[in-house]
Amino acid sequence: MSSKLVLKSVSILGAAPVDVEIEKGLISLIGKGNASDAQVIDCAGFVALPxxxxxxxxxxxxxxxxxxxxxxxxxxxxxxxxxxxxxxxxxxxxxxxxxxxxxxxxxxxxxxxxxxxxxxxxxxxxxxxxxxxxxxxxxxxxxxxxxxxxxxxxxxxxxxxxxxxxxxxxxxxxxxxxxxxxxxxxxxxxxxxxxxxxxxxxxxxxxxxxxxxxxxxxxxxxxxxxxxxxxxxxxxxxxxxxxxxxxxxxxxxxxxxxxxxxxxxxxxxxxxxxxxxxxxxxxxxxxxxxxxxxxxxxxxxxxxxxxxxxxxxxxxxxxxxxxxxxxxxxxxxxxxxxxxxxxxxxxxxxxxxxxxxxxxRYANHGQHLEVGKPAHITVVNPQGSITVNRDELASKSRNTPFHGMNFQGAVVATIFNGLLTHKVGE
Amino acid sequence: MRHLLSISDLSRDFALEILSTAHELSRVSENGTKKLPTLRGKTVVNLFAEDSTRTRISFEAAAKRLSADVINFSAKGSSVSKGESLKDTAQTLQALGADAVILRHPASGAAHRLAQGRWISGSVINAGDGTHEHPSQALLDAFTIQRHLCDSKGDLAGLHIAIVGDILHSRVARSNILLLKKLGATVTLVAPPTLIPFAWQSWGVEVSHDLDAVLPTVDAVIMLRIQKERMSDLYFPSSREYSALFGINAERASLMKSHALVMHPGPMNRGLEITAEVADSSASVVVEQVANGVSVRMAILYLFIAGNQED
Amino acid sequence: MSVALSSEDISRAITRISHEILEKNTDPTSVTILGIPTRGADLAYRIAQSILDISGIEIPVGALDITLHRDDLRIRPPRPLMDTVIPLAGVEGRTVILVDDVLFSGRTIRSALDALGEVGRPARVQLAVLVDRGHRELPIRADYVGKNLPTSLNQSVKVSLIERDGADEVSIDEVSAAENL
Missing domain, CATH: 3.20.20.140 (Metal-dependent hydrolases)
Structure with a gap:
């Protein structure tokens, strides 16, 4: 994995799409990205949240x-x-x-x-x-x-x-x-x-x-x-x-x-x-x-x-x-x-x-997505949907009451301290 | 229908069909026939995770009169009554080839779990689950009322039935309320407010705390057994006070219409909710309820088990 | 669909069966007629009336429900029970004439014999049917037959009676063999 991560064309809290660059655990750039050696996630249509x-x-x-x-x-x-x-x-x-x-x-x-x-x-x-x-x-x-x-x-x-x-x-x-x-x-x-x-x-x-x-x-x-x-x-x-x-x-x-x-x-x-x-x-x-x-x-x-x-x-x-x-x-x-x-x-x-x-009082968390802040980011797809399958949960237990139910809105990716800890489909 | 879990699952017409079938079966019995070949080759398991000699015997007699093979599985004190292995027990019964399981269980909804767990292919007949329901008792009570007060094919429209006692903890009351209303009767619950469920308003019944005022208006009164331990849970101050306010004695029984019936699902606490004088009076149909129980349970077994085979 | 017996045919068949019963049973006062519900019972009451009209003898008549004795209970959905009506004279030592509308496999009659055994021990049992359509699966035959009606297994015989259906008629319909089982 390259050291830099780029969220390409992501909407921060519903605003106009931007690129978000992440380096060394921090948000290093918000705007028009130009990194060439980065891992790029195409986030068109997606929303980034703290x-x-x-x-x-x-x-x-x-x-x-x-x-x-x-x-x-x-x-x-x-x-x-x-x-x-x-x-x-x-x-x-x-x-x-x-x-x-x-x-x-x-x-x-x-x-x-x-x-x-x-x-x-x-x-x-x-x-x-x-x-x-x-x-x-x-x-x-x-x-x-x-x-x-x-x-x-x-x-x-x-x-x-x-x-x-x-x-x-x-x-x-x-x-x-x-x-x-x-x-x-x-x-x-x-x-x-x-x-x-x-x-x-x-x-x-x-x-x-x-x-x-x-x-x-x-x-x-x-x-x-x-x-x-x-x-x-x-x-x-x-x-x-x-x-x-x-x-x-x-x-x-x-x-x-x-x-x-x-x-x-x-x-x-x-x-x-x-x-x-x-x-x-x-x-x-x-x-x-x-x-x-x-x-x-x-x-x-x-x-x-x-x-x-x-x-x-x-x-x-x-x-x-x-x-x-x-x-x-x-x-x-x-x-x-x-x-x-x-x-x-x-x-x-x-x-x-x-x-x-x-x-x-979790000091490093819950901060607005700004340059220089810790890169804790959740990327969601408001157009996406999930159908809950208890047999596919990462949890060790299966006791979800939502098995078989369909919901609008899906988590696409999770970034913790600048690291991609979850990406849908992976 | 494969399972009898709750009165709420029965249509009015099917409830009446059970009663008319019971009526025919009781006539067959009265003609001297002790045994019918109807369920020959079927295996019925009485799975009783809670003591209830009279219900078990009644189902056993019904099954045997229809020539079913009966296996009694008294599970009290075993892991079944603790609920840890309802699934394991069900799978054992499945392996034994049970065509029907008659389940008595201390947990509300146990029969639903057994039926919905997909662990067994046979019928599940709820013979009393916790404080939820006791459908066969309600059917035999309706049958008894019908025999005395109605045309044997008709419903109970126009009748007024009082249910007196510990409604809150009574599976008999819950099934009876559903069935009596389904068959057109008016139902009044009589108990201290502590023994009426919070939110009873959705039940479509009347509630009274004055037994003397209700008795002259009823066609039958169903007295419920009162557990003495309810006293220590603060539901009422003393059994003496309970009897004085909500027990039926000869003086109270005399307030009732001449045709009105006194019923009790048993076992009775003579001297607590009902005096011996009333229990043994001509208005009392308690013994007849037991006999009718066998006919009604034969009808249930016939209608739910005969022909219910996947081959 | 074709009509096999008209209203007049049915009346004539009932009258003929009534005569034959009187001929065959020298002591008609020992006879009890039991019909198998539903249409067998209707026919039983008609035969009893016909015998009364012919001879002035009142034959005890009733109905015998055989549902609980059927041998197909394991494989068919349960059906509602019908009334069993045993006349006061009972069946003990008497000549019981069972009446059904259609004689087919013979299994209904076997069940009826079992059901009758639960009621008592007749001296003898005879069988009257409006229609015998063949295809017996058991060694059973009728003593009185209104009409022998050769059919195939792809046909069903439908009996309509005024009491239940508003008109008297026997008709034959084409169906699949499976529906006849």
């Missing part, structure tokens, strides 16, 4: 390498247009010490397909009682800034208050998985008319909304940064909208699957649709889409959650929660939000790259 950053990824390593590894997860991320992922802490052992987050960071760096930013556990063993080694993780080589017990809610209000206060000293953020545990014991799916008919134990919206409300008030009181993971309900959206109107420091994410699917899919009893938090109603989907457009919800995060076949090939109640999402995220967001004209390329860049990088 490289995607996922703030919510389950890479499963260490401990559950039968469903995903940092290597397979990195490859899936690159195929999905991602240049950075945030490895959730619910591994075995839990990422609650400096040693583990450094190990995850190192493995990710050695693979070199994406930046792997470990997320530290808020509490030891995700048990919700004692704070984990938050400070050690923050000052480790992994420089952890995002802390989350995701999979579990930090349900104890005192623990939550202390965690919010404690991470202020290094500008950290608590990413809360909002799920009141008593209201969701053995819960299987959104509580509503579908759960009533299917006889599956309901998961009330208020179990999510009550924690969001509580934590917003707590974070505001101690002036700390709070991030709400995977918002799924209209009520949650309205609480966050209110908080932002008051100037409170809260950010929020939505997953691609919650932008598209509803609890009606559970009528098949196929646990491929079983996910935590659960799929909600069409009214909630509409509220989430509007919130992502008006800025109430800041980012799209995948909550990529790989599971082996046997954990899904069983009864709904016995199946694992979660779905893979890295490789389909862009196409779903494009199809649901951008293709209709509702969302601009600028807003797409913000929700997929700039805002998540800012929340995670």
């Amino acid at each position: 490289g995607f950053v996922d703030l919510h990824t389950h890479l499963r390593e260490p401990g559950r390498e039968n469903s995903e590894t940092i290597a397979t997860g990195s490859k899936a991320a690159a195929r999905g247009g991602y240049v950075a992922v945030s490895a959730m802490a619910n591994t075995l052992p839990v990422a609650d010490t400096a040693a583990i987050v450094e190990q995850v960071r190192n493995i990710g760096s050695n693979i070199g397909l994406v930046d792997v930013f470990p997320i530290g556990a808020v509490t030891k063993g995700l048990a919700g009682h004692e704070l984990s080694d938050i400070g050690s993780m923050a000052s480790s080589k992994a420089r952890v800034r995002v802390f989350s017990d995701d999979g579990n809610c930090v349900w104890d209000p005192l623990v939550m208050r202390r965690a919010l206060e404690y991470v202020k000293q290094f500008d950290g953020v608590i990413a809360q998985h909002a799920q009141e545990p008593r209201l969701t014991e053995k819960s299987q799916m959104n509580e509503g008319s579908i759960s009533a008919t299917l006889g599956l134990k309901g998961w009330p919206a208020v179990a999510e909304e009550s924690i969001i409300a509580r934590d917003i008030l707590l974070a505001n009181m101690v002036d700390a940064r709070l991030h709400i993971c995977h918002v799924t309900t209209r009520g949650g959206v309205e609480i966050i909208r209110w908080a932002k109107a008051q100037g409170m420091k809260v950010t929020a994410e939505v997953t691609p699957h919650h932008l598209l699917l509803t609890d009606e899919s559970a009528s098949t009893f196929d646990p491929i649709y079983k996910v935590n938090p659960p799929l909600r109603t069409q009214d909630d989907v509409n509220a989430l889409r509007a919130a992502l457009l008006d800025g109430t919800i800041d980012i799209v995060a995948t909550d990529h959650a790989p599971h082996p076949i046997e954990d899904k090939e069983c009864e709904w109640e016995n199946a694992a929660f979660g779905m893979v999402g890295l490789e389909t995220a862009f196409s779903i967001v494009y199809s649901t939000m951008v293709a209709s004209g509702a969302m601009s390329w600028d807003r797409l860049a913000s929700v997929m790259s700039i805002a998540p990088a800012a929340i995670g």
